[in-house]
Amino acid sequence: MLSKSAARLFFLVGTFATTVAFVALTVDTLRQVPEQTNEAQLSPAVIRGKELWESNNCMGCHTLFGEGAYYAPDLTQVYERRGPAFIRQMLTDPEGLYPGQRRMVTYAFTQEEQDDMIAFLEWCSHVDLNGFPPPPTVGVATAPAGAGAVAVPQVYQQICSACHAVGGVGGQVGPALDGVASRRDADYLRRWLEDPLAINPKSRMPKMPLTPEQLEEVLAYLSTLKAGEPAP
């Protein structure tokens, strides 16, 4: 049978060997990380953004690289998913963007601080995470399909789909936009997007930060969403 001293030897040798291996791998990892994370792009703004991220404990609600709390969306890809304008809006008036939903803290960031935070989130979105987050695998579309010749504009996917669904895909804060081109005429849609609050002062849809080109793109897309013609 195993003796106590043999058991002790097993403990000491095992611990020593794995510790040595772990330290060696750590050294190698630290050597490779600068390239994998684009450390060259760690600008002062990104570093200031990280400090803001920590001093406000955003990780106490959100995950980043899949680490943190499970109360709010993962922000690893938020720069790609929503774009800078949306993030800025979230950091100014989160309840305006998600009325009546689970609440985020309203921060009193300056313009520069918002820029820093956005720079940090942009840097994070470019880190090579070995494939995380994974693309969905079950047969549900991830983005609303474009009808006919008009592709879904990027700004629609980033901003509008947070609140609106088309073909069952997207948020549920506002009404689904299937068939909206049959419900509303083009002029109404234009006025609505220019300033929802001018048409309905009680609207829960905030005025969107769209450039004139983006506005045209979105309107062209909306005009394809006709009743009885499910998005292909």
Next chain:
Amino acid sequence: MKFKSQRVAYWFFATCMLLLTLQIVYGIIMGFARIGMDGLHPVIPFNVARAVHTNLLVMWLLAGFMGAAYYIVPDECDRELEWPKLAYVQLIALVVTGVTAIIGFHFNWWEGRKFLEIPRPLDFLVVVDVLLFITNIGITIWKSKRITTTVSVLFFGLLMAALLYLPGMIPFDNQTVDSFFRWWVVHLWVEGVWELIMGGILAFLLIQITGVDREVVEKWLYVIVGFTFLSGILGTGHHYYYIGTPRYWLWIGGLFGALEPLAFLGMAIYGIAMYRRGGRNHPNQMALLWTLTTCILSFVGAGFLGAAHTLPQVNMYTHGTLVTGMHGHLAFWGAYACLVLAIITYAMPQVTGRKRNEDASASYAFWASNIGMLAMTVAFGIAGVAQVYLERRAGMEFLDVQRELEVHFIGLLLAAMVFGSGIAAFIYNFIRYGLPVAEPTGPADPTRRSSDEADGVVVPEPAAGG
């Protein structure tokens, strides 16, 4: 209780009771926020509640480990603690630091790194405090004539836990490197050195309660902590899959992470085997129940539920979802919370000289808290699996998925009521024991044969009653 200075343990245990209560209050605040009842949001937003909840957990477990060490070390080393007064100072300093941190969280003063939220200036106080503790027990052990394996494993665990706190204090500009070293604390604590502390405390309890020969218990202790480090150190890799570190961690973390449950399985088999082997019918059956529960639930929560998401293919989908939350609850409960409650249940009749371990409140506490926690785990688990499917596999929007999950959080809150009532009963029982006695209640053991020590024998109820 053989030595007068073992009494200090009582005050550490009392601190545990207080911090545990507060921890549960903040857990319930989060539970309600998740079903849309977030009226406290302006004062206690979710991130504050969460930081308080998890930091209180770590703090009361550390207080429990310290109390356990102050109880066990004199007993094993056959001498009084070197500086009992220092132990009180150190406890007060710990509580003051902790409470300052908790209050600071409410005012947005923190470091914002999960589990290591305590602001850096306070980190230094924590380190000083822990060093005082380590010195106190270290000198006590050093000066004693016998150093048992149990006590050296316990001491080594505590010392390493203190040292491993340091990598978490170094600031880094790169989020990936930051996270890399955060795991040196978080993972290497719970799946490394804390298991040594656990092994040491369990060995002490098993020797005392079952009366199995020390040689046998301690030999297997080496084997188990050997497996812990063999798998646990490189097993850190199971946190390095998707944070921007090289791909080879998928292999290393996957392989060694998958071996980690063996150490917990060993712990479970060890506890049960020693119990069946031991002929002694110890009067404190409640302590035995908690000890065996620690062995078994640590395997279920850490080993089994950890294994469920440790492979990189699975972790790709479960990483950062409520599945992790499910595992976190039962692992911390089964391995460390139950362990601290076991040593408290064992030590209380000895330090207070009153026998309250057979009270109805003690057995209600045991059953309600364990059943409640298992039910909470199920609620988290169902919510987690649903989240993985809807959000990660089907690509639904985060908030839409969360709305679907609310019903499971109603279940969680119901389970939390059962759990909370169990903890309330435990604390009621704790208070009924009364304060510690002034003088030792059992004779010091001259024979060193633990299996026939007198300390386990029923202590007569003092005439005054408790």
